[in-house]
Amino acid sequence: MHHLSLYLHFVKLRIRAQMEYRLSFLFELFAQSCIAVIDFFMIAILFARFKQLAGWTLWEVGLLYGMIGICFAFAEMFARGFDLFQDNVVRGEFDTMLIRPLDTFYQVFAHQFLLRRLGRLVQAIVVLLIASSQLAVSWTFAKVAYLLVALVGGTCFFIALAVIGATTCFWTVHSIELINIFTHGGLFMGSYPFSIYRQWFRHFFTFVIPLACVNYFPSLFLLGKSASVGVLIAPFVGCVFLGVAMLFWRWGVLRYQSTGH
């Protein structure tokens, strides 16, 4: 309870700081949505020419796109602190976190809150809603619940990537770019059905980095293409992945060397 109210207080302070430059905030919000709209527009153009991609129609891909977009936007909004963690280490701010009677993971999580990701989030939700209205999916209670869990799992997946990237900062700075390959690359790759990729590639992004569990497997279930066990547990994989990332973080903190001895 204490942690939650403290977190909300941090978020309030963050939002207020971002609102101080209102024009810049609004502009970025607008730019974010534009980028995302153009993004999907590109996919739409592709489909205007080919109609189908590995058996997937435009609106089926819209479902894929909307899901991963929502997860990505949420993760960026909440876990921005891990993206920027490198600066904390370089400036010695992590020392400050270590002298506070709070969990370090919690503190980095509460350190940032990126409200401007709202633009991207809204756009992704709109695409998801339009896509689902165009598709012949019967939205039963089970399917809606499944979708919500999948979105939470997918958000956890992207947060986990940021946490893993941040943890590598305990050993080497500038390693965040490497993780960005998976974050932004994953966002791009995940906007297309996984079946178009090669097998080793699919395996890597299922069993090593479970990107396919964010939206591809859940879409198979929602679209009635599959209901295998693997597809049913897919929404929970992201949460497990985050759990592993948190253990990695805990292990990394004990190896922190600080700066300027």
Add this chain to the structure above:
Amino acid sequence: MIEVRNLSKSFKIYHHRKGFWGTFANLFSRKHRIVQAVDNVSFTVTRGEMVGYLGPNGAGKSTTIKMLTGILVPSSGSVTVNGYIPHRQRKENAKRIGVVFGQRSHLWFDLPVQESFELLRRIYRIPQEQYRRNVAMFDELLELGAFFQTPVRQLSLGQRMRADIGAALLHNPDVLFLDEPTIGLDVVAKSRIRQFIAQINTERQVTVVLTTHDLDDVEKLCNRVILIDDARLLFDGELATLRRMLSKERLLSVDYAEDYPDVRVPHAQITHREGTRVQYRFSPEKIRAAELIGTILQKFRIVDIAVQEPDIEELIKTVYEDNLILRKTSKII
């Protein structure tokens, strides 16, 4: 209160490869060398003590403090603070200690001081009554009122330091760690902060561990000093003892009536000469002050003469230059 036993810390300093593939390669294998920052240091601090932890830059002062505050994990040896092992029981330890680093603020850069304090009240769950009393007291002693609404990033160094020290004491810690608290401050600001620390120490029985290389801090505040150099403990004891052990040498300042070309005298070395004013260094074991003065009076006419003990800064410089003296005489090593 604080127990340090055979504490050591070594760092791996990595060789960084540059560029994209360099970064990639860094993840898997890197060349490194080992730097020993703290080497087998032991000491005990009891409740209410005020200890000066001294040493030149890079001696291992900050590394020790970081191990006592739970920021760094020791390579070997043991530490307990208030009965807690800082790196294992980091959060419990954090509730009972206050930490100030002179080089860097622990406050929120873009928040006004007051809001930083409010945040700390929430983080440490400080009762309203205690919070109000502390803020009032710190305001009175440190004059925080003048900049209480100013964002931390706009504060002067002296103001920031005052705000940081106040912030570190809001939750009534038992131990206060101060790492270079007066670095870069002017004389007035320094003396204000020293006064405050002394008052907190006596009134609240807060144990204070102070690292510094400003010996004024130590002379004004600490009875006890721990001296480290090159990661090792050189001396642990009273400041007066240190002075006695080292003050085998005296200084003799003479103001001559004329500008004599050769003012050399046996058994004394000239350390400084400026016109008619000459400073000698001599050892009372070899020549007594009276004898030396007698020799000088026989040879020259003088205006003024004075015998002095070297100041502590000089003393410690000699320790660092020739720490063998201490290694032989100190009871610790």
